[in-house]
Structure formats: C-alpha cells, structure tokens
Amino acid sequence: MNGEQKSYIATINSSQPEEIFIKKTGWEEIVLPAHAHNKEQIIYTLSGTLRVQIGNTNYFVPEKHIAWIPAGVEHELCSHNRLVSLVIFYLSFEEADVMNGFSIYNTTSVIAENLKFIASKGKLIRRDTQADLFQFTLSFFKLLPSMSPVREILLKTLVIPDDQRLVPVLHYITEHCGENLKIETVAKYFGFSVRNLSRLFFRSNIRFSLYLNYQRVTRAIELLADREKTLSEIAYEVGFSTPNNFNRVFRQITGMSPGQFVKMKNE
Numbered sequence: 001m002n003g004e005q006k007s008y009i010a011t012i013n014s015s016q017p018e019e020i021f022i023k024k025t026g027w028e029e030i031v032l033p034a035h036a037h038n039k040e041q042i043i044y045t046l047s048g049t050l051r052v053q054i055g056n057t058n059y060f061v062p063e064k065h066i067a068w069i070p071a072g073v074e075h076e077l078c079s080h081n082r083l084v085s086l087v088i089f090y091l092s093f094e095e096a097d098v099m100n101g102f103s104i105y106n107t108t109s110v111i112a113e114n115l116k117f118i119a120s121k122g123k124l125i126r127r128d129t130q131a132d133l134f135q136f137t138l139s140f141f142k143l144l145p146s147m148s149p150v151r152e153i154l155l156k157t158l159v160i161p162d163d164q165r166l167v168p169v170l171h172y173i174t175e176h177c178g179e180n181l182k183i184e185t186v187a188k189y190f191g192f193s194v195r196n197l198s199r200l201f202f203r204s205n206i207r208f209s210l211y212l213n214y215q216r217v218t219r220a221i222e223l224l225a226d227r228e229k230t231l232s233e234i235a236y237e238v239g240f241s242t243p244n245n246f247n248r249v250f251r252q253i254t255g256m257s258p259g260q261f262v263k264m265k266n267e
Helices: 003-013 109-119 131-147 164-175 183-190 194-203 208-226 231-237 243-254 258-266
Strands: 019-024 031-035 040-047 050-054 057-061 065-069 075-078 085-091 103-106 124-126 156-158
Touching: 003 019, 019 109, 019 131, 040 131, 050 065, 057 065, 085 109, 085 131, 103 131, 109 131, 124 131, 164 183, 164 194, 164 208, 183 194, 208 231, 208 243, 208 258, 231 243, 231 258, 243 258
Parallel strands: none
Antiparallel strands: 019 085, 019 124, 031 075, 040 065, 040 085, 050 057, 050 075, 057 156, 065 103
C-alpha cells in the first residue's frame, strides 16, 4: 500500500458519520493489502473486475456489479485485469440500517444512473451543506438490496476445504486453470494417489471438475472485461478444448451464454 492510499484510508477512518466520500479510480492496477474502514464501503466495478479477499474467502465481482463491504471488515482488493476503473462510496448508517455481511449486487439501468448521478456531485457530500443530496444518497443505498438481487453465481472463487492438504491443490488449480488439467496429473504433482486425492475432494464436498470449470469461467469473465480477445480466443486460453464446450459450461455456471453475458454488461 502506497503513501497516498494509506493517507486516504486514514482520512476515511477519521471522518464523521455526516460525511460521504466518493472516490473514482482511473484506469489503473488495483492491489490493496488487508485493511478496514469505519464506514460502509460500496464499490461499483465500472470497467474491469475485482477480487475481494475477506478472511480465508476470495470473492469475485464481475464488471458492472456492486460489492458491499461492511464497516470494520478487514479485506484485500486486487484485480487480474490489465486495467480497472471503480467508483467507491464510503458512508455511515444508523446501527439498525447496517447491511449484514459482504454482498454482491448486479446493476440495472436505474441503479447505474443513480450511481452516476451521486458520483457526479464531487468527492465529498456533507449533511450540513448538502442535506437533500446527503439524505437521497443514504436512502438510495438503503434500498439497493431490494432493487437488485444478490448474485448467487461466481461469488466465492476460492473454496476453503475441510482438509488443509487441499489448500495448495486448489491454489494450483486456480493458477493453472488454462492448462489441460486432469485429476491424475494434479495428484501426481502433489504426491497423492488419484484415489487419495479424490477422497480429499469428496470429504470437502468439492468436485474437481466443477471447481476447475468455475475457475475457468471466472478467468473468462476477467478476459471479457479486457475487451482484447474474441470469444473463441478466450475459450482456448482458459482451457476449453472447443468454443462449444466453453459455451456449454459458461451457460451451466452463469445461466447465460458468453455472448449474452457480453451483451448484458454492455447495456
């Protein structure tokens, strides 16, 4: 974390509940080690994707989605995209209004327009000088959960297994998902028999093929956000033998084809 980032976090943590901060990132790399804020942090992925690490769990936030990080929750942020642009809101609620737990929301045209409107008002909204705008912003974010359903897919990209011997195995699968991975080759690499590794997966309620496909589709969504490759190129890069296989698995996991996903996020 550089000096500017540390200074901004310190500013947020020393601010008053009657202040709402708005930060826009440029087209830049996002790498922030573990930190926390005393305000709710709401991140809109305007361009690119984001990974949020909370405790032992890594969450994936696709492009044009919203991540809500509760106040006081330690987290890390990073992106595997070449460039990423975010709009981040920091605000405080009365205790009874605070969100419960980390959440990821999809955006609609109405939500996007309201986010754009609020973000256009500068870097700081104060209750004493902009009372109406301040109250509107709080009310909008209170209503956000009812305006957009929580995304149930592609949230947790790193499963925490019951058996710690699987942790490096899952990291390896994530890092090498674009290769022609088979459970036999992974077992040999880590010195397991196929039977023993299969048993470890079974006991942790993880399916090797499903976990691998989740990592591949997650990586595909990151590549789609970079807008540098065709769907066929992405299919091969993330490890699928044919574009048809890519389309089938992508639809199984996301509920839509890659083409439909691209169209949705561009609307």
